[in-house]
Amino acid sequence: MSKKILVVDDSKTALMMEREILERRTPYQCVTASDGREAVAKAQQERPDLVLMDVVMPNMNGFEACKMMRQQAGTREIPIVLVTTRGEESYMEAGFQSGCNDYITKPIDSNELVALLQSYLGE
Amino acid sequence: MNREKNNASGHSAANSTSELQLGAARKRLAESTGQEDAIDGLREIVATFLGSEELGLFRVDRSASNFQAFWSFGIDLEEYDLVAALGAAGLQRVMRGEHHVEVSAREHSGALSKAQAFVPIRFANQTVAILAILRLLPQKLAFDGHDIELFQLLSDEAATPLFGESVSGLSMSGSKVSGPGADAKPATGGPGMSA
Numbered sequence: 001m002s003k004k005i006l007v008v009d010d011s012k013t014a015l016m017m018e019r020e021i022l023e024r025r026t027p028y029q030c031v032t033a034s035d036g037r038e039a040v041a042k043a044q045q046e047r048p049d050l051v052l053m054d055v056v057m058p059n060m061n062g063f064e065a066c067k068m069m070r071q072q073a074g075t076r077e078i079p080i081v082l083v084t085t086r087g088e089e090s091y092m093e094a095g096f097q098s099g100c101n102d103y104i105t106k107p108i109d110s111n112e113l114v115a116l117l118q119s120y121l122g123e
Numbered sequence: 124m125n126r127e128k129n130n131a132s133g134h135s136a137a138n139s140t141s142e143l144q145l146g147a148a149r150k151r152l153a154e155s156t157g158q159e160d161a162i163d164g165l166r167e168i169v170a171t172f173l174g175s176e177e178l179g180l181f182r183v184d185r186s187a188s189n190f191q192a193f194w195s196f197g198i199d200l201e202e203y204d205l206v207a208a209l210g211a212a213g214l215q216r217v218m219r220g221e222h223h224v225e226v227s228a229r230e231h232s233g234a235l236s237k238a239q240a241f242v243p244i245r246f247a248n249q250t251v252a253i254l255a256i257l258r259l260l261p262q263k264l265a266f267d268g269h270d271i272e273l274f275q276l277l278s279d280e281a282a283t284p285l286f287g288e289s290v291s292g293l294s295m296s297g298s299k300v301s302g303p304g305a306d307a308k309p310a311t312g313g314p315g316m317s318a
Contacts, residue, residue, distance in 0.1 A: 013167035017147040024138045085260065105262075107172060110140040 003121045004029045006048035008039040008065070009083070010057045014106075018052065021110045026117060036060030040068045043075045050120055051080045052104075052113075055095070063098040070099035079120045083108065141269040144172045148276055152284045161284035166196050168277070169256060173240075173270055174263030179255045180244075180285075181205055183218075190253065198257055205255065209241055217243045218250050222274040224266055238265050242274045246282035246290045254281075 005028050007018045015032050022030045031046050033039040037060040039053060051069065055062035062082050069075040082095045082103040092103050104116055148168045155161035162180075170176050177197040181190040192200040206214060213223040223241045238259065244252035254277060259265075282290045 011167045011171060013147055013151045013164060013171050016150055017143060017171070020143045020147055024143070085262065107144075107174070108140070110138065110143055 002027050002029045003049040004031060004046060005117070005121075006031050006033060006039065006043055006046060006051045006053075008033045008036070008051065008053040008057070008062070010034050010054065014054065014083075014108075017108065018113075021108070021113055022117075025110060025114050027123075028117065028121065036062060036065030036068075039065045040072075040075075043069050043078065044072065047074060048078060050117065051078055052083060052117075053080060054083045055091075062100075063094055066095070066098040066100050081116065081120075141272065144269070145272060145276055148172060148273060149280060152277075152280050155284040158285065158287060161281070162194055165254070165277070165281060165285065168273070169254075172273055173256060173266075174260045175256045175258060176260060177256075177258040179203065179205075179257065181253045181255065182286075183249075183251055183253065185249075193252065203255075205253065208239070208255070213241060217241050217253055219243075220245055220248075220250060220278065222271065222278065226265075240266055240270075240274065243278050244282050244285065245278050246286075251282055251286065251290055 005022060007015060007022070007030055009015045009018065009032075012034075015034070019030050019032065022028050028049075031042060031048065033042045035057045036053070039051065040060070042048075043051060053062045053065060060068075066080050066082065069078065069080065079102070080100045082092070082100045083106060084092060084095070084103055085106045095103055101120070102116065104113060151164040151168060152161065155164050165180070166178070169178050179195040179198060179200045180193045182193045184191055190205050192203070192205075208225065209217060209223060210225075213225065216223045220243050222243065225239045225241070240256040242254040242256070243250040244254060
């Protein structure tokens with residue numbers, strides 16, 4: 001069974017791009033959410049193998065969602081990769097404190113993303 | 124560059140980041156559910172792929188030979204003079220259907236200035252609107268060849284999602300969509316309308 005990635009972003013364009021990368025270049029299955037609150041619920045429901053999540057989102061941001069997933073038994077161990085802009089890199093200390101495993105900067109480079117995902121999920 | 128050549132990881136150029144961005148941008152525009160969603164799509168494409176969160180959209184009013192600020196994000200267009208920013212030569216280029224990139228040496232603050240881009244939105248071989256990309260994000264220093272491909276895609280494919288049926292009239296509908304930084308004043312007159 002193929003591994004599943006939960007992709008979270010409030011930008012439909014970013015979601016389309018990330019989905020395109022996953023579908024064309026990896027064997028992973030993709031499910032999506034459009035804000036942190038929905039991501040927490042979907043992570044409980046879908047139990048993905050990895051969460052790829054934007055930081056700046058309405059309703060609940062990526063840091064808060066990350067913290068909530070770490071507090072819940074069903075999602076505590078799921079690797080979480082945050083997606084941030086280069087200007088926000090200085091905030092990533094807060095990202096690691098919230099429990100994320102890694103981060104990648106926008107605009108996403110497809111080779112970089114595939115390599116990062118493979119490092120967590122394998123080929 | 125040979126676009127058919129496979130990259131180091133064995134994937135064809137069609138799966139390269141730039142091709143995937145073009146595909147996502149095209150899909151986003153084509154799947155827009157209405158004008159507001161198309162404008163959101165335009166903002167997302169510019170922010171995500173072109174690296175700017177200050178942009179304005181001007182409609183071309185051929186009947187009155189002027190431009191009307193239609194929508195903006197991250198900037199107030201009230202004081203913005205599109206014609207002055209473009210210059211006569213730039214305006215003529217954009218009206219002919221070519222993008223125009225303006226680079227000035229330094230900002231007033233002394234910091235290195237970055238490029239601004241003006242992209243014609245085309246329908247039926249005419250420029251019906253101009254997208255002004257006014258300030259790049261800190262991590263982006265200049266536009267590159269891939270950005271030019273995105274300009275072309277926006278030029279060719281954004282008019283119908285953005286303006287719907289009114290695009291074929293080539294006249295101002297008077298509609299205006301609000302957004303952060305919006306509050307545009309109408310009617311910026313200028314030369315180049317018949318170019």
